[in-house]
Amino acid sequence: MSQYVIPYGKQDISQQDIDAVVEVLKSDFLTQGPKVPAFEAALMAHTGAKHALAVNSATSALHIACLALGLGPGDWLWTTPITFVASANCGLYCGAQVDFVDIDERTYNLCPEKLEQKLRDAKNAGTLPKILVAVHLCGQPCDMKAIHRLSKEYGFRVIEDASHAIGGKYHGVPIGRCEYSDITVFSFHPVKIVTTAEGGAALTNCEQLAAKMELLRSHGITRNEALMKGESHGGWYYQQIDLGYNYRMTELQAALGVSQMQRLEEFVEARHVHAVRYNDLLKELPITLPYQLENTYSGLHLYVIRLKLDAISLTHKEVFDALRGNGIGVNLHYIPVHTQPYYQELGFNNGDFPESERYYSDAISLPMFHGMTTEQQDEVVRVLHEVLKRK
Structure with a gap:
């Protein structure tokens, strides 16, 4: 890796x-x-x-x-x-x-x-x-x-x-x-x-x-x-x-x-520029792009996509591992809390919150930070395109 x-x-x-x-x-x-x-x-x-x-x-x-x-x-x-x-x-x-x-x-x-x-x-x-x-x-x-x-x-x-x-x-x-x-x-x-x-x-x-x-x-x-x-x-x-x-x-x-x-506004505006560009560059891929609730302006700490697994030939883990293996430091936010062993000992079970578990099964956080360059973002997009085309 x-x-x-x-x-x-x-x-x-x-x-x-x-x-x-x-x-x-x-x-x-x-x-x-x-x-x-x-x-x-x-x-x-x-x-x-x-x-x-x-x-x-x-x-x-x-x-x-x-x-x-x-x-x-x-x-x-x-x-x-x-x-x-x-x-x-x-x-x-x-x-x-x-x-x-x-x-x-x-x-x-x-x-x-x-x-x-x-x-x-x-x-x-x-x-x-x-x-x-x-x-x-x-x-x-x-x-x-x-x-x-x-x-x-x-x-x-x-x-x-x-x-x-x-x-x-x-x-x-x-x-x-x-x-x-x-x-x-x-x-x-x-x-x-x-x-x-x-x-x-x-x-x-x-x-x-x-x-x-x-x-x-x-x-x-x-x-x-x-x-x-x-x-x-x-x-x-x-x-x-x-x-x-x-x-x-x-x-x-x-x-x-x-x-x-003193740079908060600059930080958030840069994230929005990155998000708009991601939305455009990724719109043809078999993924779900982030949704924005009406009358809100996100801080955009994270940019989360969801894989349309029925439209690609790789599993969630295979896509994640391939991205990391190609130098893209993706992450997953978050593992549903009720599935953690400590909380399962308190009485929670898999299946208790199905929408959260569906989210966990296909979500990936792409790189998103103020100092990300256009070249870095292009590389994220290039690798994601390449990975999702794999058989």
Whole structure:
């Protein structure tokens, strides 16, 4: 197998990014300094959300979001099977039970119609969810108006897992403004649209949720005398008033994030140029191209095609292996969470969410990143054409 020449995703680090990190290394603060608030301010300025809490990963952001919304033993969290496991694991971290809602066959996001039917059944069974994690797969937003309407009817809270979606829009509004959710989570992993190396953030318009998440990301400790029991002992004093975690983001990560946010629009626009070109160059192949939900603008973290296996002579695995063997670093996002051994031990079975399993049987993520050249994209297309013609 060839060493991949063209990766499926890649960070874009400029000299400005490097200089920003070096500046922090020369400063007095490597953690808990001014850069984390500056990064949070940049996120609020972009999205319009009232509060942003930067943390060390999107997984951490999901965890403190669930805790802030009061998720615990006896509660249910629902999400989509087609996501990274963290979108479901955050419920288990809180001692809650997890279930899934199958995907829409066009968008690959959680299907509002299937959600509504499952909510009716759950209401009769007394198992309504406390939280729904709506994942914006590939950067395309879910149908948040439909989800919001159902949340009001059935009384659940909504977290947008927008790990793929910074820079995207829903009905003209930046993803992250939380117009139809309680909390939105972003990821800043290196293959994401904006990177802080590792990192994440939780955004909300609720002051109480923001205060709770701020407490939880740093051990449950406060130096705010108004929150303490009894009087302060002095300038050194702090109190642990909750069971929190060490989920803080470093100054180095935040400095990189501040610099990267200045190019967010450029990053997303470049991905859209690549997507339009892919759509044109691949339209005659026996594949299904990505669908775009009306009134949305995707962050385009991923470009996923689906093979029409009945029209080609190779299997899904054979196509995938052939692409990788020819230097095209394709990937598959994602293995349905309910088919993972850990979740099968919790009682889930193959066949539980058939649309998700059909998606998994023929989906492939093609290379998509800001710095991808026309020559690299041409090579992806050339190899894919060649592979799909094989007998």
